[in-house]
Amino acid sequence: MSTGVSLMLTLLFLTLIKSVPIVYAALGGVISERAGVVNIGLEGMMTAGAFSAVVFTNLTGSPIIGLIAGLFFGAVLGFVLGFAATFFKVDQIVAGVGINLVALGGAAYGLVLIFNQPGASPQVTQLAPEQLLPQITVAETAMIVLGLLCAFGLSWFIYRTPWGLRIQACGENPRAVTDAGLNPLRLRLYAVVASGALAGLGGAFLSICEVNLYSDGMTAGRGFIALAAVIFGRWTPWGATGAAVFFGFFEALQYVLQGRISWLPSDAMQALPYLAALFAIAGLVGRVRAPAADGVPY
Amino acid sequence: MKVVLRVLAGPAGALLLAFVLAAVAMLIAGVSPLDGFGALFSGSLGGRRPIAETLVQTTALLFPALGVSLAFRAGLFNIGAEGQLLMGGLFAGAVGAHFAGPGWLVIPVLLLLGMVGGGIWGGIAGWLRARFNASEIISTLMLNFIALSLAGYLVAGPLKSPLASGAETAPLLPSGWLPAFPTIGSLSFGDTRLTISILIAIATAAVLSFIFTRTVFGYELRAAGEAPEAARRSGINMPRMTLIALALSGAVAGLGGAAIVTGVLHRFNTALSPGYGYTAIAVALVGDLNPLWVCVAAFGFGILEAGGLAMQANAGVPKDAIHVIEGLIVLVLAARRYFATRATGAPV
Numbered sequence: 106m107s108t109g110v111s112l113m114l115t116l117l118f119l120t121l122i123k124s125v126p127i128v129y130a131a132l133g134g135v136i137s138e139r140a141g142v143v144n145i146g147l148e149g150m151m152t153a154g155a156f157s158a159v160v161f162t163n164l165t166g167s168p169i170i171g172l173i174a175g176l177f178f179g180a181v182l183g184f185v186l187g188f189a190a191t192f193f194k195v196d197q198i199v200a201g202v203g204i205n206l207v208a209l210g211g212a213a214y215g216l217v218l219i220f221n222q223p224g225a226s227p228q229v230t231q232l233a234p235e236q237l238l239p240q241i242t243v244a245e246t247a248m249i250v251l252g253l254l255c256a257f258g259l260s261w262f263i264y265r266t267p268w269g270l271r272i273q274a275c276g277e278n279p280r281a282v283t284d285a286g287l288n289p290l291r292l293r294l295y296a297v298v299a300s301g302a303l304a305g306l307g308g309a310f311l312s313i314c315e316v317n318l319y320s321d322g323m324t325a326g327r328g329f330i331a332l333a334a335v336i337f338g339r340w341t342p343w344g345a346t347g348a349a350v351f352f353g354f355f356e357a358l359q360y361v362l363q364g365r366i367s368w369l370p371s372d373a374m375q376a377l378p379y380l381a382a383l384f385a386i387a388g389l390v391g392r393v394r395a396p397a398a399d400g401v402p403y
Numbered sequence: 404m405k406v407v408l409r410v411l412a413g414p415a416g417a418l419l420l421a422f423v424l425a426a427v428a429m430l431i432a433g434v435s436p437l438d439g440f441g442a443l444f445s446g447s448l449g450g451r452r453p454i455a456e457t458l459v460q461t462t463a464l465l466f467p468a469l470g471v472s473l474a475f476r477a478g479l480f481n482i483g484a485e486g487q488l489l490m491g492g493l494f495a496g497a498v499g500a501h502f503a504g505p506g507w508l509v510i511p512v513l514l515l516l517g518m519v520g521g522g523i524w525g526g527i528a529g530w531l532r533a534r535f536n537a538s539e540i541i542s543t544l545m546l547n548f549i550a551l552s553l554a555g556y557l558v559a560g561p562l563k564s565p566l567a568s569g570a571e572t573a574p575l576l577p578s579g580w581l582p583a584f585p586t587i588g589s590l591s592f593g594d595t596r597l598t599i600s601i602l603i604a605i606a607t608a609a610v611l612s613f614i615f616t617r618t619v620f621g622y623e624l625r626a627a628g629e630a631p632e633a634a635r636r637s638g639i640n641m642p643r644m645t646l647i648a649l650a651l652s653g654a655v656a657g658l659g660g661a662a663i664v665t666g667v668l669h670r671f672n673t674a675l676s677p678g679y680g681y682t683a684i685a686v687a688l689v690g691d692l693n694p695l696w697v698c699v700a701a702f703g704f705g706i707l708e709a710g711g712l713a714m715q716a717n718a719g720v721p722k723d724a725i726h727v728i729e730g731l732i733v734l735v736l737a738a739r740r741y742f743a744t745r746a747t748g749a750p751v
Contacts, residue, residue: 145540185734195737198480198540202684203733210726217721218432329544336538336750372556379548387537395750 116354116361118240121249122315123360124353126151126324128252129307130331131338131345132259133183133300138340139263140296141276141289142190143400145201146182148328149208150301154179154308156212159226159319160219168232168244168313172306175313179305180298182208187297191290194402205328213321225320232314244314252346255303260342272296276396279403289403304328326379333382339393348385355381414689414696417732418703424731428724439718446713447706453713455584455595459667461705463676465604466659467683468701469611470521470652472692474539476615477648478628483528483543484656485680486550487521489673491657493554494520495664496671497562500573509579514603514661521657522650524550529649533642538749539649547680554673564670571672581666598666604701607655608694615694624648656680678726682708685729688736704729 130147137144144150154175162171186204189195213223220226233244263269272292274282279289307327312319330352337351338344355377363371429439447457467484474481481487494516502509524546531537555570564573581598615621626634627644635641659679664671686704690697707729711722 189734189737193738195734196739197737199684199688199737200734202482202681203730203735203737206681206685206730206733207727208730210723210728210730213723214428214721214727217723223721326544326548329541333541333545336541370556370560372552372559374552375555376549376552379545379552383531383537383542383545383549386541387531387535389535389537393750399750 112361115240116357118238119357119360120350120354122241122245122353123356124350125245125248125252125314126307126310126327127331127334127349127353128346129255129310130304130328131334131349132252132255132342133303133307134331134335135338135340135342135345136259136263136272136296136303137183137300138335138399139276139396140272140293141279141396141398141401141403142187142293142297142300143197143201144183144186144297144300144304145198145332146186146204146208146328147201147300147304147331148324148326149201149205150179150182150304151308151311151324151328152205152208152212153182154305155312155323156208156215156226156308156319157305158309158313159229160215162229162313163220163226166230168230171229171313172232172309175305175309176302177305179308180302183298183301183304184294186301187294190297190402191293197400197402209322212319216319216321223321226318228317229313231317234317242314248310248314256342256346263342268292273396275403276398279398293403304331307331330378330382333386336389336393336395337382337385340396351385352378352381414691414700414736417689417735420735421707421728421732424728425724428727429718429720432720432724434718434720439714439720442716442718442720443710443714444706446717447710451590451592452595453709455592455597457702457705457709458584458601459596459705460708461701462601462604462666463659463663463679464683464686464704464708465601465698465701466607466662467656467680468686468690468697469604469608469694470525470654470656470659471683471687472690472694472697473611473624473655474525474648474652475687475692476628477624477644477652478631479529479532479645479648479652480540481525481528481543481649481652482540482684483525483546483653483680484683485676485678486543486547487524487653487656488660488663488676488680489547489550489554490524490653491517491521491660492664492668492671492675493550493557493660494657495661496572496575496668497557499575499579499664500562500564500670502579503576504578506578506580506582509576510581510665513575513579513665514658517657517659517661517664518654519657521660522654524657525653526646526650528653529646532649532749533645536749539645543649551673554671558672562671567670569672572670574670575665579665580669581662596667600662600666603662604659605698607658608698611655612694656683682726682729685733685736688733688739 157178158171158175161174275289282289334348337348359374426436495513528542559570584592584597690700711725715722
């Protein structure tokens, strides 16, 4: 195989792999914002997922249990934000910032407490690390497929099921949901818990599928990029998925270009996905509309 | 019950919560809270050197917290103080490495450059919001990461000192160093890291307080934050206000970066901030976005930051427990109303 083709293949598979955590978090962002809660805490929920996945894999020796733990602890933080955003009517952005601080600090604290080593955890068993193709492992492939199923499932759920339509109504006009005899606060809470679970799964992917350890700051703003993907994808599951893959492409590009363009050093190229997200949200002037009650406490 | 909840959701409740949680964090680490708090307070307030270090941390938090307060007052969520701090430090450090001259000239120029660097970084977010209605929440966050990679690239490459082993700029000439904190009676701070930058920070707070309460601009800024619709209808140019508020907010944070470069590090590297810009959000909220109370809050958090290290070294409680506590304080304070409405904001 010529170098050009193999490079393109590497870029393709790397794009898919790098997109996975952003896709999960972005889908989480979609369901949360469709229900009317802006989830700035996605980053923290990913961190919680990444860290707890490593802790539980280390504890049980089973990365599957680690994955479930990642999902669970993401959901726990989702519950905290959801509960605060509904029954306590807090400012959602401020609360989300708090969640992020708690998760990042908590993981750093936990590293010292549990593993007695700051900075990074020891290595744990990686989830299905066998190579399916030279570029991709079995676990990564499985998580890509699962991510697509989640996008499909979420799309079906919010457009085609009564509960999905009610969740949408919570984001557009929660008063109408009350008038219909339902409790929009409870629906919002469920949506944010689901959002946290998805973000936690994305975080777990980072720590036990892509590599086999947790290190401080490993989420590196992917939760925030996911928020940009939600906007860029116009609050739809497939749109957000596409946007997440778009940002994942720039992250992959950075690895592929590394050392190949002499005048563009790797430090500067690390900015690529963030620049892409910045341009994406700026380029949408007047062409997007958020759910009407998005971010507004009810 | 309602009254109790309301009090607990205020700064007093947050303080109480901080103590309870700190005790819990110590117990989890298997340390008696008595020993833990002992180490925390003796490491932050127990003597001349610890107090000086607490005030160094106070200063580092105060500038970005004031910047954050300014933006929040205007109804803008500037979560980018971290990046603005870094850019301010970068501007000051890049020029300071090559700028020889008398101190009365060099120091003000470097501090001003810090404001320019931070102001540009905040201004970009302001322009994107004013021109394209791009959420400042996301743009300021993205700009934090962009600042880090830009600064990382520059100090590893074009700006790297040939003499330094790590990635950092050449050191500032001593004429560019901020003078040590003045001697009070027999109390001298010459051998500590404490400089007059804390006085600059407090003066900045006083100026901001004056602007908020005594000037037309301050009135318009608060109006834009508290009643955006009314402000717009009364003729305030909202896009312009957005741009100015975010640029000014960034400039104040950037001044803090330059103060760290000229006062503490005497050079620039990306380890300038261990997350001051994020902690600053907690400081601003605890200080109720009021510059004078923000000073008090910054001192409280300065105690935590300085004492946290001592607590880790002497009592064996990981210092990151401090950041968990800070986050929980923010969560509690989120229950208060800081903004009139989010409905008119950019899509997040």
